[in-house]
Every structure is written in structure tokens, then in C-alpha cells.
Amino acid sequence: MRSQGTPVVDVERHARPGRRRRRRAPLVLATVLVLLVAAYAAATWYVGDRVPRGTTVAGVAIGGLPAAEARERLESALGDAVSAPIPVVLGENETTIDPAEAAFTFDTAATVDELTGFSFDPRSLLRHLTGGREHVPVTTVDRDALTAALERVDGVVGVAPVEGAIALVDGAAEVTEPVPGTAVDVPAAVDLLAEDWLTGPHPVPLPSTEVPPVVGREAVEAARTELAAPLTGAPVSVLVDDRLVELTPADLTSAAAIVPDGPELVLELDGEALVALLTERDPELAAPGRDAAIVLQGGVPTVVPSTTGLGLDVEEVTAAVRAAALSPSDRTAEVSRIVVEPEFTTAEAEALGVTQVVSTFSTPLFHDPVRTQNLVTGTREISGTLVRPGETFSLIEALGPITAERGFAASGVVVDGLETTGMGGGLSQLSTTTFNAAYFAGMELVEFQPHSHHYARYPEGREATLFTPHVDLKWRNTTEYGALVEAWVADNQVHVRLWGTPYFDVESQTGERYNITQPTTVYNSGPNCVANSSPDPGFTVQVTRTVLREGTQVDQRTYTTTYRPWDRVVCGSAPG
Incomplete structure (x- = not known):
């Protein structure tokens, strides 16, 4: 029951509004946060696909x-x-x-x-x-x-450094001072370009590094005072036995050079040049010897003995002149003459065994005095040529220049299948005769070219033409002995004989003609036309050479030659 004087308070009714406010605040905050996040997300979404302005x-x-x-x-x-x-x-x-x-x-x-x-x-x-x-x-x-x-x-x-150097010219020294070079600093340049090749300044200034010369200033100064100054300061007297020869500074510098040796400069002397200077000043300092020779005397090979000579030793001269040229006081170089052996001694000549006829071959002449004179001159030039084991004989080299001054004249030749005239006409006969001598000696036939037409005076398939400087006859001496060429014109024939020591046996077979081609008529209006009223067919033939050594075959080769027909040649224009 309630007391009449005590008021009744409804505690529950008074507490309810505050509690509702406390509960509503978090909700409002959450709502606001959600709205802000949504707005932020919308903003970031809106700008996410765009580049920031001003970029x-x-x-x-x-x-x-x-x-x-x-x-x-x-x-x-x-x-x-x-x-x-x-x-x-x-x-x-x-x-x-x-x-x-x-x-x-x-x-x-x-x-x-x-x-x-x-x-x-x-x-x-x-x-x-x-x-x-x-x-x-x-x-x-x-x-x-x-x-x-x-x-x-x-x-x-990059700029290469200038190396220090000293040039010796006409008795004086010309100095080149060293200068550093410049090179790209590659590692630094890689870093620079990797970072800024697109956005950096153009042209791109490359980082650099200094390249010092190998021969620096100290080496140049040392060479100037220790080498160049004494060398060019005074003459050098060379005492050879009892003979005295003076070399001037100009002489010395002509046979000397100051060259780099790593970071240093050193003096080099040309001993051959010094010896040449000395013998030029006094020819009696050298008495040259004579090489042995194999010559034809009385129709047979004879060894002309070698002789020794007197001369100067290159190494001794070089050492003595160097010491005197670099000395501040003793400017005399003393050397002695030595015995000089020949390059080709008597013993070496005798060991070549040039004593017997190895092969010989001849071809007939026909009446043409100018052509015959060319053959006489040509045989004289090649006769006496010695071909040592392993060496190659060249007919063009053995003949030498084919000129009028040397006794040759213009005679008949065949060019492009037509007869005309040319200097040294007829020497192809010497080539063919020499070819056959080498052929039957078993020599290696290195280079030869048959004639374009067949000549009845030559063996078919075994002949060689000559046309300087492009068409040559070459054969190599493949024996262990020397081969001496003897050539001459006599009895209306051209003869070539090879002397040495018999080494090979040679067998040769010539096949039948085939691929016969008939001649035609050719009109030639050229000024040097040579008419031909005796046409002859062309053909192909094969020749086989077998080379034996003490009964054992060492080589066998078949040579095929095709000859053009000799056409009937009419000088003048073809009839209309």
C-alpha cells in the first residue's frame, strides 16, 4: 500500500530518453562513415582510370x-x-x-x-x-x-694517347712528347644511358677517363739523354784490323732507330746497314767469295769450285758500334774481318749428281729465218739453268724479257685461232721441246697449255704453247738430284736435254684420235691476216704417262687434248 505523504516516482519513465540517445549516436556515426567511404570509393573509382592532371x-x-x-x-x-x-x-x-x-x-x-x-x-x-x-x-x-x-x-x-717517341733523322733526334688520351668510361656510361637515354639531354655527354701513354715523359727524357744525345753527338771510328773507317752521326742515325719496348725506349741498330756503310766507305774491307756453279764445258756438266771470301760479322759490328756510339769518351769500335763461306759450296754442287743425260728431245724447224733466230736466242737464254731438287722451272723466267734489245724479233704466232705476228714468235716450239724433255724425265708437270691447233711437227697431246705473261710452262724437279737444262739449235732442229742422275722410268701411250671436227672457211679482213689454203680437221686425243721408280709405279696420269680444226682462211671480206 502506498503512503499518502510519499510521492511515487516512475524511475523507468524518466531514464528512457537518454538511453535512446546513447544508442542512436553510434548508428549515426556508422552511417556517416559509410557515406564517407562510399564517397571516397566513388571518387577513387572515378579518377582511377585517369592520369593525374598536369602529368x-x-x-x-x-x-x-x-x-x-x-x-x-x-x-x-x-x-x-x-x-x-x-x-x-x-x-x-x-x-x-x-x-x-x-x-x-x-x-x-x-x-x-x-x-x-x-x-x-x-x-x-x-x-x-x-x-x-x-x-x-x-x-x-x-x-x-x-x-x-x-x-x-x-x-x-675515343682519342688515343700520343706515345712518347724519338725519331733519328739526318744525324739529329726529333722528340715527340707524350700526351694522354681520352676513353669512354664504359661502366659509368652504361649507368647513365640506362637511366636517362630517353629523357636526358641529347647529345648525351659520355663520362670519360684519361688514358695515359705507355711511353711517358720519364722514358722519353731518359732515351734523349742516354741514347739520342751520345748517338748524335760525335762520329764513331770503326777500326777493322789495320783499316779505319769513320761513321758520321748521319751515318749512325740512318742505321739506327729508337723504338718502344714496353714503357721504355731502346736503341736498335741495323747491323746489315752498318756493314754496308763500312764496305761502301772502304770496299777492301770485304772480299766476296764465289758460289760454286755447274756449267757445260766440252759438252758435259762441270762443277766450277766455290771460293771463300773475307767480310764483317754483322753481330760483332753491331755490338762494337753500339758500345762506341753510346760512350761519352771512347768513340772507337774495333772489329776483325772473318772468313765468309759461299752460299753454294763445291760439295753441295757435287752432291747434286749432275753427271748424266736424263732425257733429251728434239723438234724439227721449218724455213723461217726470223723464227729460227728467236729459237736460237731462246735456247741460249735457258741453257745452263740449274733446277735443284724441289724447285720449279719456269720458261718465262728462264727466258727473261722477250724484247728486241735482247735479240728477239716479231714472227708468226696464233691468236684466237688465226695466224698473225708477235714478238718472240716461234718460242712455243722451245716450250714444246722443253715440255717433252721434262715429260720423259718424269718431272711433275705443274703448268702447261697445249696449242689450240695441232702442228704436225709436234707430238699430238704432248706439247705446250707459250704466251707471255699469262701462258707459261712450269715443271718441278721431283728427283733427289739436280737438273741442268741444255738447249740449242742445230741440224735444223731444236734440242733440249736434261742432265742429272737417272731417277724415274717413264712409259707413254698415245690413243687414237676421236671427235673429229671438219674445217670451215673464215674470212679475215684484218691488216695482219695470213691466208691458209690447207685446211685440216680438228680432233681429240689422250696421252697417258706412267712414272716408275725402281719398277714401282709412283704416278700415272692421262692428259686429254682437243685441237680446233685449221680452217681455210681467206683474207678479205666475205662475198655479199
Whole structure:
């Protein structure tokens, strides 16, 4: 029961409004936060596909553009710059690097991706609100390929050092002072270009390094005082036994050179030149000997003995002159003459065994005094030629220049299948005769060319023409003995004989003619036309040579020769 004087308070009714307010506040805050997050998300979503305003890449403005448009603009604006040669400079020298050579690439997609995309990072939204800036492009480079490219560039723009040097000229010394060179600092240049090849200044100034000369200032000064000064300061007297010869500074410098040896300069003397100078000043210092010779005397080979001579030893002269030339006081070089052996001694000549006839061959002459004179001159020139084991005989070399001054004259030759005249006409007969002598001696037939037409005076398939300087006859002495050529004209024939020691046995077979071709009529209106009223068919023939040594076959070869027909030649124009 309630007391009449005590008021009853409804505690529950008075507490309910505050509790409701406390419960509503978190809800409001949550709602606001959700709205803010939604607004932030909407904002970041809105700007996520756009480049922050004011952004540039390699100087190209792409701010505010959607990602796809930004990529297109970069590719369009920088396409030429990415593929164009990169100019580089070192000092005053300039060249270029091909971007493909160093595998330079610009990744437009990766560059734009760094500037766009959905992100809750407030800094991303802040960039869009406040504006962007110059953005570093995403590039790649093959550092190994770039290193190789820069090493090539160094060979173009690098400056080699000037090496210290001393030249000796006319008794005086001319000094070249050393100067450092400049080279590309390749590792530093790789770092520079890898970072700034697209955005850096052009031409790109390459970092450099100094290249010191190998021969520096100290080496030059030492050579000047220790070598050049004494060498050019006074003459050198050379005492050879009891004979005295003076070499002037000009003589000395003509046979001397100061050359680099690593970082130093050293003196080199040409001993052969010094000996030549001494014997020029006093010819009696040298009494040359005589080589042995094998000559034909009384129709047989005879050894003319060699003799020794007197001369100077090159090494002794060099050492003595060096010591005197570099001495400040004793300027006399003392040397003695020595016995000089011949290059071809009597014993060596006798050992060649040139004592017997190995082979001989002859071909008949026909009446032509001028042609015969050419053969007389030609046989005289080649007769006495000694071909040592392993050496090759050349008919053109043995004949020497075929000129009127040496006794040759113009006579009949065949050019392009037609008869005409030429200097030394008829020497092909000497070539054919020599060919057969070598053929039957078993020599190696190195070079020969048959005539284009067959001549009845020559064995078919076994002959060789001659046309200087292009058509030669060459054979190699493949025996262990010397081969001495003897040639002469007598009894209306050309003869060639080889002397030596019999070594090979030779068998030869000539086959039947085949591929017979009939002659035609040719009209020749040239001024040197030679008419031919005796046509003759052409044909092909084979000759087989078998070479034996003590009964054992060592070589067998078949030679095939095709001859053109002798056409009937009429001098003048063809009838209409």
C-alpha cells in the first residue's frame, strides 16, 4: 500500500530518453562513415582510370587523360624518339647508338599503369586533386649489349694517347712528347644511358677517363739523354784490323732507330746497314767469295769450285758500334774481318749428281729465218739453268724479257685461232721441246697449255704453247738430284736435254684420235691476216704417262687434248 505523504516516482519513465540517445549516436556515426567511404570509393573509382592532371612523361603532357588515350599519346609522341639513333658525344667527337643495338625499350603500358588504377591510397587521390608532375618513364635496357655498343663507340670517339717517341733523322733526334688520351668510361656510361637515354639531354655527354701513354715523359727524357744525345753527338771510328773507317752521326742515325719496348725506349741498330756503310766507305774491307756453279764445258756438266771470301760479322759490328756510339769518351769500335763461306759450296754442287743425260728431245724447224733466230736466242737464254731438287722451272723466267734489245724479233704466232705476228714468235716450239724433255724425265708437270691447233711437227697431246705473261710452262724437279737444262739449235732442229742422275722410268701411250671436227672457211679482213689454203680437221686425243721408280709405279696420269680444226682462211671480206 502506498503512503499518502510519499510521492511515487516512475524511475523507468524518466531514464528512457537518454538511453535512446546513447544508442542512436553510434548508428549515426556508422552511417556517416559509410557515406564517407562510399564517397571516397566513388571518387577513387572515378579518377582511377585517369592520369593525374598536369602529368608529363618525357615532356609529353598526358594529365587528365584516360589510360588508353594516355598510352596512345605517348606511343604517338615518343615513337620516333624511341627508335631514333641516340647521339652521344665525347669531347669534340660525336657518334650515335642504335637503340636496337643495346635493346633499349620504352614500356608505355607500364608507365601509364603506374599513374592510373583503382587505389584506396589517399596519396593517389591527392595527386589527382592537386595535380601531377614529370613522371619517370618505365624503360629497359640490355646492359651487356649496351656495354658492347659503348665499347664500339669508344673506338669512334675515343682519342688515343700520343706515345712518347724519338725519331733519328739526318744525324739529329726529333722528340715527340707524350700526351694522354681520352676513353669512354664504359661502366659509368652504361649507368647513365640506362637511366636517362630517353629523357636526358641529347647529345648525351659520355663520362670519360684519361688514358695515359705507355711511353711517358720519364722514358722519353731518359732515351734523349742516354741514347739520342751520345748517338748524335760525335762520329764513331770503326777500326777493322789495320783499316779505319769513320761513321758520321748521319751515318749512325740512318742505321739506327729508337723504338718502344714496353714503357721504355731502346736503341736498335741495323747491323746489315752498318756493314754496308763500312764496305761502301772502304770496299777492301770485304772480299766476296764465289758460289760454286755447274756449267757445260766440252759438252758435259762441270762443277766450277766455290771460293771463300773475307767480310764483317754483322753481330760483332753491331755490338762494337753500339758500345762506341753510346760512350761519352771512347768513340772507337774495333772489329776483325772473318772468313765468309759461299752460299753454294763445291760439295753441295757435287752432291747434286749432275753427271748424266736424263732425257733429251728434239723438234724439227721449218724455213723461217726470223723464227729460227728467236729459237736460237731462246735456247741460249735457258741453257745452263740449274733446277735443284724441289724447285720449279719456269720458261718465262728462264727466258727473261722477250724484247728486241735482247735479240728477239716479231714472227708468226696464233691468236684466237688465226695466224698473225708477235714478238718472240716461234718460242712455243722451245716450250714444246722443253715440255717433252721434262715429260720423259718424269718431272711433275705443274703448268702447261697445249696449242689450240695441232702442228704436225709436234707430238699430238704432248706439247705446250707459250704466251707471255699469262701462258707459261712450269715443271718441278721431283728427283733427289739436280737438273741442268741444255738447249740449242742445230741440224735444223731444236734440242733440249736434261742432265742429272737417272731417277724415274717413264712409259707413254698415245690413243687414237676421236671427235673429229671438219674445217670451215673464215674470212679475215684484218691488216695482219695470213691466208691458209690447207685446211685440216680438228680432233681429240689422250696421252697417258706412267712414272716408275725402281719398277714401282709412283704416278700415272692421262692428259686429254682437243685441237680446233685449221680452217681455210681467206683474207678479205666475205662475198655479199
